[in-house]
Amino acid sequence: MAFCRQNEWQMPGSGIMISFFDLKKINGRFRDEICHAVQKVVESGWYIIGEELQAFEREFASYCQTRYCLGVNSGLDALSLIIRGYGFSQGDEIIVPANTFIASFLSISENGCVPVPVDPDPDSLNISYRNISEAITPRTRAVMAVHLYGLPCDMDPICRLAEEHGLKVIEDAAQAHGAKYKGRMAGSLGHAAAYSFYPGKNLGTLGDGGAVVTDDETLAGNIVQLRNYGSKRKYFHESKGINSRLDEIQAAVLRVKLRHLDEDNEKRRRIAGRYMQKIKNPHIRLPFTTEKSEQVWHQFVIRCRNRDGLAEYLKKNGIETMIHYPVVPHRQKAYCELWDLTLPVAEKASSEILSLPMSPVLEAGEVDEIADCINRWES
Numbered sequence: 001m002a003f004c005r006q007n008e009w010q011m012p013g014s015g016i017m018i019s020f021f022d023l024k025k026i027n028g029r030f031r032d033e034i035c036h037a038v039q040k041v042v043e044s045g046w047y048i049i050g051e052e053l054q055a056f057e058r059e060f061a062s063y064c065q066t067r068y069c070l071g072v073n074s075g076l077d078a079l080s081l082i083i084r085g086y087g088f089s090q091g092d093e094i095i096v097p098a099n100t101f102i103a104s105f106l107s108i109s110e111n112g113c114v115p116v117p118v119d120p121d122p123d124s125l126n127i128s129y130r131n132i133s134e135a136i137t138p139r140t141r142a143v144m145a146v147h148l149y150g151l152p153c154d155m156d157p158i159c160r161l162a163e164e165h166g167l168k169v170i171e172d173a174a175q176a177h178g179a180k181y182k183g184r185m186a187g188s189l190g191h192a193a194a195y196s197f198y199p200g201k202n203l204g205t206l207g208d209g210g211a212v213v214t215d216d217e218t219l220a221g222n223i224v225q226l227r228n229y230g231s232k233r234k235y236f237h238e239s240k241g242i243n244s245r246l247d248e249i250q251a252a253v254l255r256v257k258l259r260h261l262d263e264d265n266e267k268r269r270r271i272a273g274r275y276m277q278k279i280k281n282p283h284i285r286l287p288f289t290t291e292k293s294e295q296v297w298h299q300f301v302i303r304c305r306n307r308d309g310l311a312e313y314l315k316k317n318g319i320e321t322m323i324h325y326p327v328v329p330h331r332q333k334a335y336c337e338l339w340d341l342t343l344p345v346a347e348k349a350s351s352e353i354l355s356l357p358m359s360p361v362l363e364a365g366e367v368d369e370i371a372d373c374i375n376r377w378e379s
């Protein structure tokens, strides 16, 4: 993802004064705790599927209000293993929002299933219940609800519809660690959920990582073996599994960062509130909020007709922005079989969205500076 290369924007002389986010600063706050945790693993001599993973799985399941948590290698693997763990395969259709990160689609394709993209709701930009109901066919097996930008989807009608049609509801919660819908945790709202711990996520580690959370005992059992070469007992293989495990060092780092997640999300909410209050420009549409949800602002995404002009203007003023995402999956080369589809809400959004700097280390003064700069912009 583009933010791996954030140093490109921070080269001396580039003129960037407010970076999109600063991982060194984000993790630097917990430097001592993290180093201590990593050192403990180094000294333990046990690096894969050990006590740290077990403890993290217990703690994260409890945090998500689910019975099971299984650590895996990435958010993509978490999604993919849920699909495989349910036994979905060749030709099975899974409904997915058209404006998600490509990994949601890839997890479906990887298993031979068919991603069926639907337009999101034009206000929330999350998957729309109405469009899901129109996309259901006899081959539909599941709905993937992506809590985009940290805003939980409106899950009650989606789960009701899924129940009527015997479908599984898979949450892609990769942007929603700690988000709540009607007081309930993201990750506990459907049948199974996937999390990513990619460094830039709200709960991010020092490399790749992911997890599946679920109440479904059979699914959890399937994933325990699938992630470990299809094996429950060493050298005895019940299925053709893969190698996708959250290693001890990453689990130890995540245990430290989980303890700070709620306070970090609170900081994000304060920053979002400040943006909402201070940005006043008729050309800018502010992000959707709702009483139903406690969102965690993985991204703060505004919309603007002349988005490219605004991004260029902010860059000239030393403010770094990003676009999540500039090209929808069904317009990517990787998905040329979907090029005939027209999904106007997703396509229009991709040309208008702009993510402003957002992270728990962004200062109030920086937020004010960004808002003032946006308010001075005349399209």
Ligand SMILES: *Cc1c(COP(=O)(O)O)cnc(C)c1O
Pocket (backbone or CB within 6 Å): 073, 074, 075, 076, 077, 100, 101, 103, 104, 146, 172, 174, 175, 195, 196, 197, 198, 208, 209, 210
């Ligand atoms: C980050 C992300 C993923 C993939 O997670 P990785 O750990 O990078 O594989 C999947 N879906 C969404 C919505 C994401 O933002």
